[in-house]
Amino acid sequence: MDQERKAIISLLSKFRLGFHEVHVLPDINQKPRAEHTKRFEDMIAPFRLNDGFKDEATVTEMRRDCPWKISDEEINKNRVKSLRQVRLNEILQDSSRDAALVVITLPIGRKGKCPSSLYMAWLETLSQDLRPPVILIRGNQENVLTFYCQ
Structure with missing residues (x-):
């Protein structure tokens, strides 16, 4: 550390x-508080496919017509990452209250593996209720900063 x-x-x-x-x-890997997890689940509720209650043909049609909807399988696959975003917001709220600026690296959402509505919920969750301005930056897991020392 x-x-x-x-x-x-x-x-x-x-x-x-x-x-x-x-x-x-x-403490980034601790579980987030229950009320914050509930707030996240309430946020994504309108975008849930709820495919556990429907037959396969209906689910296939809904996925084709509404690709942004989040299936139960996608919720389960992305549960750890979703909870991490909730926990990060808690830490940022506790640690960055007096900051002039907060810079956050965007989470990685794999195309075809993470519906757009879930990814947008992550972004909303990360920056929710923060007092300082927030800049979300994107990288591709490569070093992109270059500096020169004379």
């Missing part, structure tokens, strides 16, 4: 970015 903190401080210094404190968050 201390090594990660030193690496972030070094990176911020190389880019000459001013900062007062650097906190590395250790």
Whole structure:
């Protein structure tokens, strides 16, 4: 944990970015509070396919006509990632109250594996109720920052 903190401080210094404190968050994998999980589930409820209650032909037709709808299978496959977004929002609310700006890397939603409505719910959940402005940035899991030292 201390090594990660030193690496972030070094990176911020190389880019000459001013900062007062650097906190590395250790409890990201804890379960989120029940009320926040319920809020997320309520948010996605209108976009649920609820395919467990329908026959296969109806489900296939609904998936074709409404590809943004979230199936029960997709909910289960993305449960850990969804709960992580809820937990991240809790941490951001607790840790970033006095921040001037919050920068968050967008979660990765695999095409064909994550319906658009679920992905948008993740984005809403990440930034929900945060006081400082939020910038969502996207990367492709490669180093993209280049810096030059003279």
